[in-house]
Amino acid sequence: MEKDDVVLIDKILAGDDTAFSQIVNKYQKSVHALVWRKTGDFQVAEEIAQDTFLQAYQKLATLKNRTQFAGWLYVIASNLCSDWQRRKKPNMQSLEATNTDNLDRTSYENYVTEQREKAATERRQEIVKNLLNKLPESERTVVTLFYLGEMTSEAISKFLGVSVNTIKSRLRRARKRLQKEEPMIRETLGAVTLPVDFTENIMEKITRINPTPPSNVKPIIPVSVLGTAAILVMLLIGVASQILSNFQRSYSLDAESHPVIEIFDSAIPIDIQILPEPKRKIGNVVLANKRNGTDDERTEAIQSTQNQLDSSENSSILTTHWTQNQGPQTGDILTLFQTSKGDILGIAPTGIYKVKENAYEWMLLNNTVPIYEYFDMPMAEHKHSLYLVSTEEIYASYDDGISWVSIGPRPIGSVLKLLIIDDAFYLVLDDGIYRSTNKGKLWSLYNSGLEDTEITAATSIGNVVFIGTEQGVFRLQSDTWEQLTIGKYKKVTNLLISENTVYLGMVPVDSEVSPTEQKRKLVREMLRGENSKQWELFRSEDLGGTWTKITPRGRSIFERLPFGVKVMVADNTILVIGSNTYRSIDNGITWENLGFDIDSMNSIDKTGLAVNQETFYTHGFKGIRRTNDAGDSWNLFMNGIVGTGIEELTSFNNKLYGYSKHGIYISSDDGDTWEFFNKQSDNIMDILTANPFFTVIDNSLIGFVYDNEKNSIRICKLSESENKLIPIETLPAINYNNVLSNTMINETTNSNEYSNSIDLLNSRVRLVEEMIGIPETGGFAFSDKTFYVTYYQKLLKLTQGETKWKDTGLAVKETRSYMGFRLKASGQTVYVAREDGQLFRSMDAGESWNNITSQLPLTFKRFNEIAFSGTTHYVATDSGVVMMESGPEWYVIKDKKEEIIVMDTITNFNSNVYGACPSGIYSMDNGVWERISPELPDNVTDMEIHNGKFFIVTKRRGMFTIPIELHN
Structure with missing residues (x-):
């Protein structure tokens, strides 16, 4: 590839513009894919892609290393995208929103039809865009170039300047994350094509461009050319020793020079008056x-x-x-960090908070740092300064977290840790490590020895850095990462320190192992007392030279499964949180089983913090929890944190009801x-995620609940005297079996008609769907004595006095998502707004439907x-x-x-x-x-x-x- 580029560039510089058309044809899909990834607009991407090639043509003579043309083109495209982001203007008003009285009616209708067809394609592209947004930035770019740019892993590697193995690793992880959605992404991005005249338009425009000539600056003139008098004058004023050191020692008049561009971050004083700016x-x-x-x-x-x-x-x-x-103080905490002063900082979607040890309330420090609720934001401290890694930049605080300044952009990718050692910053990503020696202003890849593995954890003791991967533990040694003997065939899930001891948690790797490696693995495990089928815990007191197994014994069969655990250490106290919680107060020699805590199950893959031997923080279902007795008891500790968990509000009888x-x-x-609204009735019930979750009907507050005992959905009303939801017995329930059989059956039907196995299956289906966040009901409305509810992609209705729910025949959605779905009713009129952008209306209480989207x-x-x-x-x-x-x-x-x-x-x-x-x-x-x-x-x-x-x-x-x- 590089050789072909060099040949083509030589032809272009020699005046053969037709060679540039080959360059355009070769890279147009790659550039277009990259620009779309950064702008999210296919039309804008097409325009910027053209500008990229035009600018490359104009500045081609300034490219020194012609083998790096692909990377140079990538930089030009990225810079143009940044310029577009800064100067982009609001969208022009759609023709559909203008006054069409003076327009030809037929032309307008044709326009509307075309716009609808275009909108359908754009909606599909938007879905793909949202799916890609779930990926880390590094994986997102690779997937876009692979499917939209139709590039191979090798081509992407050269285009981005990243190793082929890293590209393959990112692509593999992205496919694993997307799973079932990958075919749709492949189909949608693969269907996007550039105009057939894309290259022709560019070639037409370059005829009007004057290329930038190459720079032929000669080296500084030698001393021998200077006149003797000039040197004597310099000696007399005492500056010869300063200037001569800058002169070249040898010089040839036949020497050739190459243009070298060096970028200096230096202020240039300009004598102008400007308005003061913060x-x-x-x-x-x-x-x-x-x-x-x-x-x-x-x-x-x-x-x-x-x-x-x-x-x-x-x-x-x-x-x-x-x-x-x-x-309500509920929501996620992304990061917990303890400063050298003992203060504890917590990062929530609403800002950065601080609490002192043993205090009872969090205090808001800052709410203006960009925070994204689904991304971890690692923190570090160095010489009394705090550092915070955001999604695109690194921020520093010199006043204990009150204010923050950006110190510059960071390498793209999912960040696991920021380590600072001897003024060197180590930014640990899941697919590589970057090092900075100027406090985060410039970064260089520091990945020698780690190219073919996924990074999972990182920590340091003094000047020694440890990296956990899916292939064991690595330690920094003489600028190279060397693999330690422990856990070569295991994935590191926990890697932390306490004083001078390293603690290591591992689980089996799910990747395939060759027969030869399998034999080595079994021998290694026998000699080291490891078990490839269980999670295990080790410690080292000599910087990883030797390891002692400290895995809790007496675990149940379920606990021995290869699931991860959360490990926290303070001095000699160790807490291991999984299905059960284990505690050791003698550095892992003996263990105490503290029992099962369902709230702890949410802690495994979320933030946690060990403050001292008694105080620990973990993340439960409702937010941060704290223990002051080393895990014997846990209490929700969200006081002072602005809650973000509320999704809907309902006002009823001078009270506010909030759903989360x-x-x-x-x-x-x-x-x-x-106050938390506890259980709903004598039976154990769950409030379902309907929209809205509560509705006021005839001066009563109505909601949907799931009756675990009868395995059905019930309509309930609030009993304020008892402060619980009571099922309305005159209204039939909705049963999963009824929907599957397309028959709505009265709740009083004999349950013996259904086998116990079916009931068990339904319960398991519901449990799995709850775990992955799939609601059974997505909409709820009431009008003119008729209830409407969506249930497993069906719209059901029930008029008061009837004993059976009726299927209206309208498919309310195409996917499992209720994003953008709405169900509203007034009188006999019912609206169903589907998540695919289609609006349906019934004027006869759901008996017949019309799609009115085009209206x-x-x-x-x-x-x-x-x-x-x-x-x-x-x-x-x-x-x-x-x-x-x-x-x-x-x-x-x-x-x-x-x-x-x-x-x-x-x-x-x-x-x-x-x-x-x-x-x-x-x-x-x-x-x-x-x-x-x-x-x-x-x-x-x-x-x-x-x-x-x-x-x-x-x-x-x-x-x-x-x-x-x-x-x-």
């Missing part, structure tokens, strides 16, 4: 307007909304502020304090909400909100400046319609949006009006409130 310092702000990251599914219309506010808005908007509500994945919470004091005057991908106000219907999408008053025409709702506002949610309260999005809350005034609140710091997931206040639930920043009366 430094890029992320400080402690109670409510920062900077949101964490971007939402790929949100259109850029939001940016226009935020930047162009109506000057006629009520002045109270600028003076009234949102109040942060603590909310952990259960129901109740507040009787306008959200100041929350909506917007191009969209997802539904956000549906609402009613009298006879007016509202549908909120990711492109804007449309309304229908008396029918059948739909209209796009705009603000006073004729701009479309994208609402995350809408609601009707006392015949007033309100919408909420990051730019604030809007009220409907004669079909026009009017903003009535300040901006919000994040996307909105739910809005509720309760006791004269707006309660807003955001995606990552928790709950906020603001009074209504200030804006009326």
Whole structure:
């Protein structure tokens, strides 16, 4: 490949432009795939790909090492993508949203049809894009180049400057993560093609480009050429010794020079006057307007909304502020870290928190560092400075975590650890290690000896660095990673230190082993007392020279299975958390079984921290837990952390009910304090994930629960006196068997008709689906004495007084996801908004259905909400909100400046319609949006009006409130 590139480049520089067309044909798919990966827009990717080749043609003469053309092209494309991100403008308004009175009707209809077909393709591409976003950045790029760029592993290696083995490893892990979705990704990306005239357009444009000539700067002129008088003058002023050292010792007038570009990060003083601008310092702000990251599914219309506010808005908007509500203190903690001062830092989606040892509440330090709720953010400390690894950059704090500054970008990939040793930074990724000797400003690959293995853990003692992999343990020795004898055929799951002792947890490797290696493995295990079929624990007190097995004995058969465990160590106290919790207070010599704790099962693959021999932190189902008695008892410790677990709110009888994945919470004091709503009835029941989870019907709060005893779904109402949900006995239950047989049967049917094996199977199916987060119900509505509920891809209905649920015949969804799904009813009208972007409506209570998607005057991908106000219907999408008053025409709702506002949610309260999005809350005034609140710091997931206040639930920043009366 390199030889071919060099030959072609020589021809191009010699004036043969046709050779450049071969370059374009060779790399066009690779460049297009890379640019799409960075921009997410195929059309933009096509334009930037063309610009990449044009710029490469113009600057080709400046390329010194022509064998590195592919990597050079990659850099140009990446830089153009960065430029596009900085200067991109809001999307132009769709023709569908314009006034079509003056347009030819036929042309407009043809346009709409084409747009619908295009939207269907784009929706599929968006699904693939979202699937790829689940992957780490390094794997994402490789998969895109492989399928969209149609590149081999070897070609990707040369294009990105990464080893072939690393590329293959990333591709293998990505396929493993995606599993069933891989065929769809292959099909969708493989179907994307560049225009047939792509190369022709580029060749036409290069005829108008003047290539940059090569630089032929001669070396500095030698001393012999200088006049004697000039040298004498320099000697007289005492600078000869300083200047002569810069001169070359030998010189030839026939010498050839090569242009070398060196980039220096140095400030250039320019005598101009500028307005003062705040430094890029992320400080402690109670409510920062900077949101964490971007939402790929949100259109850029939001940016226009935020930047162009109506000057006629009520002045109270600028003076009234949102109040942060603590909310139910539940949610995930991404990282726990103890500083040298003894403070404990916790990173949550809502910010960075601190707690002192034995304190009772967390304190918010900073909420403006970009935090992504699904990514670990390792921390380290060096010379009283704190360092934090974000998804794209590394931040430093010099004031104990209050404010943070970026020290520069980091290598792309999934980060496991940041180690700092003798002023050298080691950034440990799952597919490689990078080293920096200038505090994270520049990074170099430091991977010798680790090229063909996946990294799983890392730690250090003094100047010694240990790396855990899927093939055992490695130790840094003379700039090379050497493999230790322990666990060569095992995967390291835990690698940690306490004082001068190294602790190592391992499980069997699931990869295949050759017969020869199998023999060596068995002999090694016999000599070292290892067991290839169980997780095991070892310690070393001589920096990995020798190891002592300290695995707890007497484990059950289930515990011996090759599942991982969480290991934490403080001094001589060791906690091993798995299906059971084990404790040793003598460094692993003896063990005590502390028993089974279901909440500990969530701790294995999440953050944890050992503070001292008595105090440990782990992550349970509801958040961080703390023990002050070495594991004898655990208590939820989320006090002070802004909760992010609430997904929906319901106001009923002066109380707020909040739903989270952990259960129901109740507040009787306008959200100041929350109590967990425990069991629902005498039978053990679970509240199901319906949308909404509660509905107010005839002054009763109604919800769906799963009855484990009868293996069925029941409609329940809240008994406030007993504070529990009571099944409504007059309404039949929904049974899994009924749906499978397509027959809705009364709950009173004799259960003997179903075999015990079927009931057992149903229970197991439900358990598995709960474990992987698949809901049985996705929507719930009530209108005109009729219940509507989605159940396993069916829409069922039940009119009060009937004894059987009826299948309406509408397939409510195509996938297991309920993202973007909505079910709403008013009178005889029922709407079903599917996650695939199709809107169905029934005007006869679900007896017949029409797909009305094409009637909506917007191009969209997802539904956000549906609402009613009298006879007016509202549908909120990711492109804007449309309304229908008396029918059948739909209209796009705009603000006073004729701009479309994208609402995350809408609601009707006392015949007033309100919408909420990051730019604030809007009220409907004669079909026009009017903003009535300040901006919000994040996307909105739910809005509720309760006791004269707006309660807003955001995606990552928790709950906020603001009074209504200030804006009326």
